[in-house]
Structure formats: structure tokens, C-alpha cells
Amino acid sequence: xxxxxxxxxxxxxxxxxxxxxxxxxxxxxxxxxxxxxxxxxxxxxxxxxxxxxxxxxxxxxxxxxxxxxxxxxxxxxxxxxxxxxxxxxxxxxxxxxxxxxxxxxxxxxxxxxxxxxxxxxxxxxxxxxxxxxxxxxxxxxxxxxxxxxxxxxxxxxxxxxxxxxxxxxxxxxxxxxxxxxxxxxxxxxxxxxxxxxxxxxxxxxxxxxxxxxxxxxxxxxxxxxxxxxxxxxxxxxxxxxxxxxxxxxxxxxxxxxxxxxxxxxxxxxxxxxxxxxxxxxxxxxxxxxxxxxxxxxxxxxxxxxxxxxxxxxxxxxxxxxxxxxxxxxxxxxxxxxxxxxxxxxxxxxxxxxxxxxxxxxxxxxxxxxxxxxxxxxxxxxxxxxxxxxxxxxxxxxxxxxxxxxxxxxxxxxxxxxxxxxxxxxxxxxxxxx
Amino acid sequence: xxxxxxxxxxxxxxxxxxxxxxxxxxxxxxxxxxxxxxxxxxxxxxxxxxxxxxxxxxxxxxxxxxxxxxxxxxxxxxxxxxxxxxxxxxxxxxxxxxxxxxxxxxxxxxxxxxxxxxxxxxxxxxxxxxxxxxxxxxxxxxxxxxxxxxxxxxxxxxxxxxxxxxxxxxxxxxxxxxxxxxxxxxxxxxxxxxxxxxxxxxxxxxxxxxxxxxxxxxxxxxxxxxxxxxxxxxx
Numbered sequence: 001x002x003x004x005x006x007x008x009x010x011x012x013x014x015x016x017x018x019x020x021x022x023x024x025x026x027x028x029x030x031x032x033x034x035x036x037x038x039x040x041x042x043x044x045x046x047x048x049x050x051x052x053x054x055x056x057x058x059x060x061x062x063x064x065x066x067x068x069x070x071x072x073x074x075x076x077x078x079x080x081x082x083x084x085x086x087x088x089x090x091x092x093x094x095x096x097x098x099x100x101x102x103x104x105x106x107x108x109x110x111x112x113x114x115x116x117x118x119x120x121x122x123x124x125x126x127x128x129x130x131x132x133x134x135x136x137x138x139x140x141x142x143x144x145x146x147x148x149x150x151x152x153x154x155x156x157x158x159x160x161x162x163x164x165x166x167x168x169x170x171x172x173x174x175x176x177x178x179x180x181x182x183x184x185x186x187x188x189x190x191x192x193x194x195x196x197x198x199x200x201x202x203x204x205x206x207x208x209x210x211x212x213x214x215x216x217x218x219x220x221x222x223x224x225x226x227x228x229x230x231x232x233x234x235x236x237x238x239x240x241x242x243x244x245x246x247x248x249x250x251x252x253x254x255x256x257x258x259x260x261x262x263x264x265x266x267x268x269x270x271x272x273x274x275x276x277x278x279x280x281x282x283x284x285x286x287x288x289x290x291x292x293x294x295x296x297x298x299x300x301x302x303x304x305x306x307x308x309x310x311x312x313x314x315x316x317x318x319x320x321x322x323x324x325x326x327x328x329x330x331x332x333x334x335x336x337x338x339x340x341x342x343x344x345x346x347x348x349x350x351x352x353x354x355x356x357x358x359x360x361x362x363x364x365x366x367x368x369x370x371x372x373x374x375x376x377x378x379x380x381x382x383x384x385x386x387x388x389x390x391x392x393x394x395x396x397x398x399x400x401x402x403x404x405x406x407x408x409x410x411x412x413x414x415x416x417x418x419x420x421x422x423x424x425x426x427x428x429x430x431x432x433x
Numbered sequence: 434x435x436x437x438x439x440x441x442x443x444x445x446x447x448x449x450x451x452x453x454x455x456x457x458x459x460x461x462x463x464x465x466x467x468x469x470x471x472x473x474x475x476x477x478x479x480x481x482x483x484x485x486x487x488x489x490x491x492x493x494x495x496x497x498x499x500x501x502x503x504x505x506x507x508x509x510x511x512x513x514x515x516x517x518x519x520x521x522x523x524x525x526x527x528x529x530x531x532x533x534x535x536x537x538x539x540x541x542x543x544x545x546x547x548x549x550x551x552x553x554x555x556x557x558x559x560x561x562x563x564x565x566x567x568x569x570x571x572x573x574x575x576x577x578x579x580x581x582x583x584x585x586x587x588x589x590x591x592x593x594x595x596x597x598x599x600x601x602x603x604x605x606x607x608x609x610x611x612x613x614x615x616x617x618x619x620x621x622x623x624x625x626x627x628x629x630x631x632x633x634x635x636x637x638x639x640x641x642x643x644x645x646x647x648x649x650x651x652x653x654x655x656x657x658x659x660x661x662x663x664x665x666x667x668x
Contacts, residue, residue, distance in 0.1 A: 012638070013623075051617050054595055054599055056509040070530065400559070402563060404527075408523040
């Protein structure tokens with residue numbers, strides 16, 4: 001082995017051609033006279049050569065599959081970035097289509113129908129804001145309709161409330177009745193516009209009973225799954241994801257609306273007129289405040305008069321809610337049950353992370369656990385929790401590297417897709433912002 | 434002496450082999466694993482700009498073709514820095530995703546390879562700098578101790594040198610490793626490395642010198658036969 005070079009660090013820079021001309025000449029002059037330094041330089045060059053030739057190994061088939069994986073992830077991102085209003089619009093269209101079908105089956109009292117008909121708010125055609133052209137039969141002007149759809153003026157709101165109260169007394173006891181025109185020529189556009197409006201307001205489709213229904217399902221599940229969902233609810237509410245979280249903050253509160261007319265959005269905005277038509281139909285929205293629904297979800301069932309009292313809107317969204325709820329909880333629940341029997345899982349579950357460092361440590365612990373238990377529910381659950389822990393570290397410490405790694409790990413999991421991909425998506429949205 | 438051919442930045446074209454002769458190839462790749470070296474990476478196609486333009490317009494399949502062309506180089510860059518397949522995979526994917534999202538700002542007249550590799554290098558370095566990454570153990574590839582093998586085993590020695598160097602690279606401090614990889618494998622200039630890592634050029638120079646010295650110490654015992662042969666061939 002050579003002795004320490006006289007040229008020092010300059011040999012490395014000389015090797016790279018990064019020395020100024022004067023220094024380069026000095027080094028070259030020295031190299032002509034100094035054997036050890038010349039030998040040293042040869043060894044440095046050999047190191048570079050070996051490093052360049054180092055094979056880079058990847059699992060068999062990796063490069064064959066990699067391009068398509070990237071494309072899939074890009075496509076998935078593109079799908080995720082579909083504006084929120086389109087999902088709300090889809091839900092609104094579904095609401096408009098399914099609601100009449102479900103209502104047809106209901107036998108409502110003729111008197112209630114008459115009152116309801118009197119209270120109808122008929123929707124103008126598309127582009128109400130722009131054209132303000134009401135249908136000939138419209139009983140509410142386009143401008144008023146526009147306000148109804150967005151932020152109703154207090155007087156309009158009061159008028160609506162009066163109508164709702166009137167219809168509600170006759171038809172559904174204490175439940176107010178909101179008008180939702182069903183299908184029509186421009187229902188898609190209107191539904192999209194209304195849904196957009198509601199999405200902008202943070203309105204949750206099927207809000208009250210949707211959230212309650214989800215809570216109801218959750219209550220039947222174990223404590224851990226519920227607490228985890230609570231965390232997710234926060235993320236979902238923040239990201240505006242409608243269904244899974246219940247997002248009760250902007251849901252319809254009839255009691256409040258009746259007692260204290262307020263310029264703030266609620267009632268009519270919560271029941272979207274979805275299409276221009278004289279075929280207005282009622283949608284019964286349960287009267288319980290969302291807080292009540294959350295505290296005692298089963299009270300909704302008790303309030304159902306004929307099996308539909310969970311709210312027709314909720315009935316429409318219920319399958320989706322249920323699907324998402326299952327997606328959120330089922331793998332995790334199964335994983336948790338199985339994981340409880342795995343050594344170390346419970347201990348990790350009990351660990352709290354009050355600082356970024358603790359959260360990082362928890363991330364490492366969960367990741368190590370996941371590596372020790374590959375292809376098991378417990379390992380999968382640990383993997384998801386490791387990502388969540390790293391995200392928590394980022395929230396606590398604000399370190400960009402934590403965010404990037406959590407995002408990369410989460411996206412890799414979702415791209416596979418892991419069985420709990422739905423659980424991670426809201427988190428990924430948060431990490432991507 | 435090999436210093437001369439290093440003067441000036443070599444074109445960052447995948448087709449250009451990193452080293453003209455293959456006399457010092459390290460250990461054979463593991464069976465059942467795809468292998469790529471920096472000298473066997475794909476080249477820049479003349480209609481690459483067309484593909485990139487289509488990708489910029491949202492054509493995912495055009496971008497998939499771009500990914501296919503550069504994936505080995507990007508993966509290699511990432512792996513040399515993060516040292517783990519699963520992390521290199523994540524970094525490589527993320528690099529392409531970000532490149533796609535940033536295509537609107539990319540000058541199509543410029544070569545795509547250096548740009549995507551720089552993105553990958555940045556991501557990889559972000560990872561190795563993270564506290565979480567520092568806690569992770571390195572891959573378990575224990576090096577063979579230097580041998581006093583006779584000349585008949587010189588070929589084996591040279592093969593071992595590659596494995597030893599690979600291990601020594603893993604043991605480098607991440608900052609030194611990143612600088613070394615960007616310079617030696619990605620052939621970035623000191624200025625480019627400084628910009629990529631957000632450090633001074635003087636820091637690049639000193640880190641690179643320290644990295645090379647540490648690697649040289651580990652590999653030098655295996656270099657005798659190779660250097661002698663290289664000297665013999667030269668004469």
C-alpha cells in the first residue's frame with residue numbers, strides 16, 4: 001500500500017479534471033518526480049473504475065415490470081386528482097336517480113303529498129346563474145334558486161324552512177321535508193353544479209345519516225378499529241373526502257335551522273335540487289342533530305318509520321359508505337385480531353409518540369415488525385402503522401425527509417395495492433399537499 | 434495513467450461505457466437476478482423528444498417507454514446511494530413520477546438522462562439523510578478478508594475487489610457516498626454535485642477526496658495484480 005500522498009486532496013480533484021490550470025501543472029510536475037503519489041493516483045483511478053463497473057442487481061423480472069408499475073401509479077394519481085366535485089356530482093346524480101325509485105315504493109298520505117306539492121321548489125334549467133332563465137312552471141326565480149343552491153339569503157331560508165315545516169308536520173312528524181327534483185334533461189349539469197357548490201362548502205353527501213350509519217357499523221367493531229377510524233376521519237374531513245368520515249361539520253341541522261335562521265348555508269343547500277322538473281319529490285331527512293347521531297347511532301334506526309328513516313340520501317350512499325367502511329376496517333380488524341397473538345404487536349400498539357423522534361422510533365419498530373412477519377395480517381398492519389407513524393413524525397417535527405419517505409412508502413403500498421390501500425389514501429393526499 | 438481521460442466531463446450518454454476494457458469485472462451477478470452496469474445502460478433515442486412531448490401531453494404510454502429506457506440507470510443511481518433494493522425501487526418510482534409531473538418545465542432540447550438521474554439522486558440523498566434511514570442497518574454482505582493468494586488467483590482477487598468495494602461503499606457516510614456516486618457513477622461535475630446537494634464546491638472536493646481515500650484503503654490490497662497487469666498491458 002502506498003504512503004500518504006504529498007499532493008493530498010488535490011489528487012482526487014486532479015483525477016476529475018477539476019483543478020485550475022496552475023494547480024494541475026503543479027500536480028503533474030509532482031507526479032513525474034514522486035513515485036508514491038503516482039501509485040496513489042493509480043489506485044484512486046482503479047477504485048473509480050471498479051465502482052463504475054459494479055453490477056447493479058435487481059430481482060428477476062424487476063425491470064420488465066417496472067415501467068408498467070410507474071404508469072399505473074401515474075394513472076392512479078390522475079384518478080385521485082379527479083376534482084372532488086366530480087365525486088360529489090356522481091353522488092348527487094345517484095341521489096337524484098335512486099331517490100324517486102325508493103320513494104315510489106313508499107305510501108305517503110295524500111294530504112301530505114298535497115302539502116308537499118305546495119312546498120315544492122322547482123329547479124330551473126342548467127346555467128341558472130348565467131342565464132337566469134326559469135322554467136315556465138318555476139315557482140322560485142332562478143336568482144332565488146341560485147341562492148338556495150349556494151348560500152341562501154335569510155328570507156329565502158326562512159321561506160324554505162316554513163315550507164319544510166309545513167310539509168314535515170303532515171308527512172313525517174317532526175321531520176322536515178326537502179325538495180329534490182329527480183331526473184331531468186339537464187340533471188347532470190345541475191347536479192354537478194350543485195354538488196360542486198356543496199363540495200366547496202364541505203357538504204357531505206348523505207352527511208347525517210351517512211356518518212351515523214358508518215358509526216353504527218363501527219360501533220359493532222372493536223375499540224381499536226374505531227379509534228383508528230377516528231384518526232382517518234380527521235384526515236378525510238380535512239381532505240374533503242365525503243363519505244368515509246361522515247364530515248358532520250356541515251351537515252344539515254334542521255333543528256338549528258328552524259329555531260335560529262342564519263345566513264350560514266345549511267338546509268336548502270343540504271338538499272340539492274338536482275334537476276329542473278315539475279316532478280319534484282320529497283326527501284325525508286332525519287331531524288336528529290348529527291351530534292346525537294354520533295353519540296347514539298342506533299337512535300337513527302329507532303327513528304325510522306318504515307325502514308327509510310335513515311334518510312333517502314343516506315340510503316343511496318349507504319352501500320358506498322359500507323364499502324368504504326369495510327375497506328377501512330376489515331383488513332385491519334382481521335389483521336389486528338390475528339396480530340394480537342403475535343409477540344410484540346400489543347407492546348407496539350401501546351406505545352405512544354409524543355414527539356417526532358418517538359414517532360420515528362415507532363416507525364422503525366413497526367417496520368421491523370413488518371419485516372419479521374411478511375405476508376401476514378399482522379405484518380401488513382404493522383407496515384401500515386409504520387407509514388402512519390412516519391407521517392406522524394413529519395407532522396410533529398416537520399422534517400421534509402420524513403414526509404417524503406412516508407409518502408414514498410405509502411404510495412408503494414397503495415400501488416401494490418396493499419389490502420389496506422384505502423386506509424392510506426387519505427394520508428397520502430395529506431402527504432402530497 | 435488514467436487521470437488524463439478523466440479531464441473534462443464525459444458525455445452523460447448511457448451508451449458510453451464507463452471504462453474501455455473489461456479486465457477488472459467484479460464478481461458475477463447472482464443467479465436469477467437482472468444485472469445492469471453503468472456501461473450497459475440504454476441509450477438516448479433520437480425520437481426521445483417526441484416521446485417526451487407526448488408524455489407532456491398526458492400520454493402515459495409514451496412516458497412508459499421513457500421509463501423503460503432510463504429505468505436501469507435511475508435504479509442504479511438510487512441503489513448505489515440507498516443500498517437497498519426496496520428503497521431504490523421506491524426512489525426510482527418516485528423519481529419518474531416527479532419527472533412526469535415536471536415535464537412541463539423540462540426543456541425537451543436537453544437530454545433527459547442527467548435530469549432524471551439528478552432527481553433520483555436527490556430523492557435518494559434525502560432518504561439517506563433522514564434520521565430514519567440512519568437507523569437502518571446496512572445489507573448484510575460481509576466482505577471476504579484480503580487474501581495472500583498467488584498469481585494464479587489474481588483473477589479471483591480482482592473479483593473480490595468489486596465485492597469489497599461494494600461493501601466499503603455501504604460503509605461510507607451517506608454524504609460521502611452520495612458525492613462519490615454522483616461524481617464517479619453519474620459523472621457530474623463538482624458544480625453540478627454542489628447544486629444537487631446544496632453544498633459548496635469545496636465541500637464536494639473534500640468529501641470526494643475522503644470517500645476515495647476510504648475506498649482505496651479497503652480495495653488497495655486487491656489491486657496489486659490488476660495494476661500490475663494494467664501496467665504490463667500498457668507496456
